[in-house]
Amino acid sequence: MSTQTQLSRRGALAVAAGAVSGSLLWPGSGSAQAQKPAELKVGITTFLSGPASVFGVPARHTAEMLFEEINRAGGIGGVPVRALFVDEAPGTDHLVGEFRRLVQNEGVHVMFASISSGSCLACTPLSDELRKTTILWDCGTQRIFEEGRHPYAFRTQGYATPEVLAPLLYLLKTRPDFRTLAVINQDYAWGRDSWEIWKTAMDALKPGVRVVAELFPRLGAPDYSTEVTRLLAARPDVIYSTHWGGDLVTLVRQAAERRLFDRSTFVLPVAEASLQILGRTMPAGHIIGTRGDHWNNHPRPRDPARLSRFVESYRRRQNEYPIYPCHHMYQAISAMQAAYEKAIAAKGGGWPNDQELAAAFRGLEFATPTSTITLREDGQGLEDQIVGVSSFTDRFPFAVPKDMIIFPAAMVSTPVGQKSVDWLKTLKPDLLAQVPAPIAG
């Protein structure tokens, strides 16, 4: 009881002092001379349940593995790292509450958010309000940095516009004669947005393509028989689909069984994460993407030994190859390490506060196993995109791309200050002349 009284008196004094200095208004942001913490807490929001856990759980495994490695090597700036995970699946209201709890109650130093674009759209304003450095580690919506300024938010990978534009450019470069196209995308934000990006860019770069079917089955649909029948009947030259996870596996299996792949060329920008599950069921000769450049058979990785070390460590632990969310998590963690190193160096060895850490992220260049990513002034990362054609080799028991084109990030990303759809409308067919040639084999 007496302790409580004592604490409340001290607490009152602290509140008064804090209110005067303003430090309590923004938790964790106040001290200009931040103390080196006993541990560096990282709040990570990811899907731990529901259909998108096919991405979220492997990403969690990656974070746990890499944090163990970092801690074995002495931590970041000598501070051990600890992850606190939150499930995105219950929805944005729950997530927003959990984000606040992690920042205000748990005192996390950095937030990683999220897989779903809806989650990122909900969390990013919180990074502004709480002044907490937030790494958007996987979500793809172009709206984040095109519709607002977020000084504490940084995306450490590409986003929807380059991830859709690169496969379109690949199609136009390698199979320019198509006249008809059908789309089958999941009926939610990503499915609709990715179609808008594709359609806008396609109309600018190759006007006159006839869209013979626009299908938007619900997210998590267990059966696409009817859609496959309709696509078989419509006989489009190209079928574009940004399906992912189990939905993509179901679509490919049902379409392959009924020979739809023999009639149309598929363009699957998010195929990589499902290729292991599909194994030999994935037909060869169709255009596949990976939301970045991190293919297991990357033709010229920046650091082959580092890529191989990561892939083999993950395989040893999980008995499967890492998929793109694992690489995105790796990129986010690499960025965090690089930013802390930069901020600590800038402070002459002192531990950075939130503002100093955020400042270190702006314009940061960090190395990944496959390339170097630069964070632009708006917080968006510039990540190259690699697109290729599905093929089989002796090295992998599943499809990997061949005839890959590495699209430089700046070529396929919306310039700072512009909105994607407006920018895409200005594209000219001459752009195709700038597309690099496929890397043979």
Place this chain on the structure above:
Amino acid sequence: MAGWLEQNALLLGLALLDGLAYAALVFMVAVGLNMVFGVLRIINIAHGSLFAIGGYAAASLGLFLAARGLPDWTGYVALVLAAALVGGILGPVIERGVLRRIYGHEQVLQLLVTFALFMILEDAQKLIWGVQPVSNDAPLRLLGTVDVPFGEDVIPFTAYQLFVLPGVALATLVGLAWFLRRTLTGRVIVAVTTDREAATAMGIDARRVFLLTFTFGAGLAALGGALASPTTTLVPGLGAATIVLSFAVVATAGLGQIEGAAISALLIGIGRSAAVYLAPEFEVVVPYLIMVAVLLVRPQGLFGVVETRRV
């Protein structure tokens, strides 16, 4: 209208074929849910989990048998065996361990308990099978495809989709109708469904009937999942998606109506398929539009009976 029909007759024919297969799968889940409600008067949210677990078990068993070098046709045995195992083990455990404690309680409590059960089974599923998609399409591939004429073109359909799914659903419907009307056990179930108090007064052991019905309903859900497993991909969340659609079928049919479930499943299956061809924007909502339209006209469902509430 005649011109439109002539123009779209081929497409509608394709929609009918697709709708039948879809309806067959939906029926297999909905009929079990409907039976369980008819007898136990409990809306079992965990029914979708039994569908998912039936699917996972069938795929795993099929892959296991294939890995042992057994002939491909044993994949069909795996479908039935897995459903029987899931229904036979999980049915009694859930009925005896959980449901028996909440008979006669408020529906809200029953919903909460079965929802909790659903969450537990979802997590158990993730613990056993992980979160990556699981599939075994050997039974689908074994039967190959059938080319259906479409004008000067042909449309390949899988024989599994065209014959096996509707065939099993029809056999289930006929078998169930025969069982309920022509066998003593079936008539006992019907008696408990119609008037539990009178049936109990006549000496029927209602508890045994509850156990039998729930086990059978669980088996049907698992069989639905097992039959779906060669065509679909099993992922976390499959159970939730299934249960929502099954409720739409059951509500359209009228709670406790088995033949009604078949008709509703057909309506919803064909309606959804037709939407994919004619108005794809409405594909997702068509099952629920049909449900709402039916409930506006007949609040008790197509085949439901108005009940007198005892005061």
